[in-house]
Amino acid sequence: MINEVIKKNGITFGIAIGVVSALITATIYAINLNLFTSWWVGSIGILIYLILGIVLLTKTKKELNGVFPFKDAFTTYFIAAVIGILISTLFNIVLFNFIDPGAKETLSNLMIKYTVGMMQKFGTPAAAINEAIAKMKESNPYSIIELLKGSVFSIVFSSIFGLIMAAFFKSKTSYQE
Numbered sequence: 251m252i253n254e255v256i257k258k259n260g261i262t263f264g265i266a267i268g269v270v271s272a273l274i275t276a277t278i279y280a281i282n283l284n285l286f287t288s289w290w291v292g293s294i295g296i297l298i299y300l301i302l303g304i305v306l307l308t309k310t311k312k313e314l315n316g317v318f319p320f321k322d323a324f325t326t327y328f329i330a331a332v333i334g335i336l337i338s339t340l341f342n343i344v345l346f347n348f349i350d351p352g353a354k355e356t357l358s359n360l361m362i363k364y365t366v367g368m369m370q371k372f373g374t375p376a377a378a379i380n381e382a383i384a385k386m387k388e389s390n391p392y393s394i395i396e397l398l399k400g401s402v403f404s405i406v407f408s409s410i411f412g413l414i415m416a417a418f419f420k421s422k423t424s425y426q427e
Contacts, residue, residue, distance in 0.1 A: 255313045256322055260329025263306040267330055268337020270298060275341060283356055287364040299334075303411075306330055307419040316421055323416035331408035339401040346392040354392040362386050 274295055278285045285291050310326045311318040346354050362383055369379045390396060 252325065253314070253322065255310060256326045257329065259306060259310045259313070260326045261333060263302060264330040264333025265337065267299065267302055267334025268341075270302070271295075271334060271338035272341035274298075275338070275345065279345065279350075279353065283353065284360060286357055287360050303327060303330070303415055307415060311419055311421065318419060318421040320416050320420040323419045324412050327412035327415050328409060331412060332405055335401050335404045335408065339397055339404075342392070342397050343394050346397075347394055354390065357392060358386065358390070361391075 278291060307318075307323055307327060311323070314322070346357075365382060365386065366379055369382065391400070
């Protein structure tokens, strides 16, 4: 059975992470779609999630009086990550498939333009650039299926990150005889 503190904090922070992610997406959407291709916006988002994860695990460890085994630390982070990712994915599905489906095409064109620019900077041959453009035009990264696939990848990535965070935040074991 999951400890109530772990469950409560995981759910609470998961909702917070999901809402923050939805707000970031909505803000970028409202300000300028070009920001979706900006590396620094992505970096700020990662920094926010890192800070929320640290606050979550610090708070939970404190509420458990410092007794925070690796499994509990990982479980706390995992619950929050999954809930946050699901809320964020649901928001993206609604925004890009029901509220403004036209934004999908605009974003796809922006991503193609950004990718071509990066490939040209690195001296990629024109044939390879044209092949990449063709593949990108065939895909629809904002479709419901692709967003759900992306959420699975996000959960896997978050799990790996959660293992690292749990190793850092777990309580130190002491053997007493």
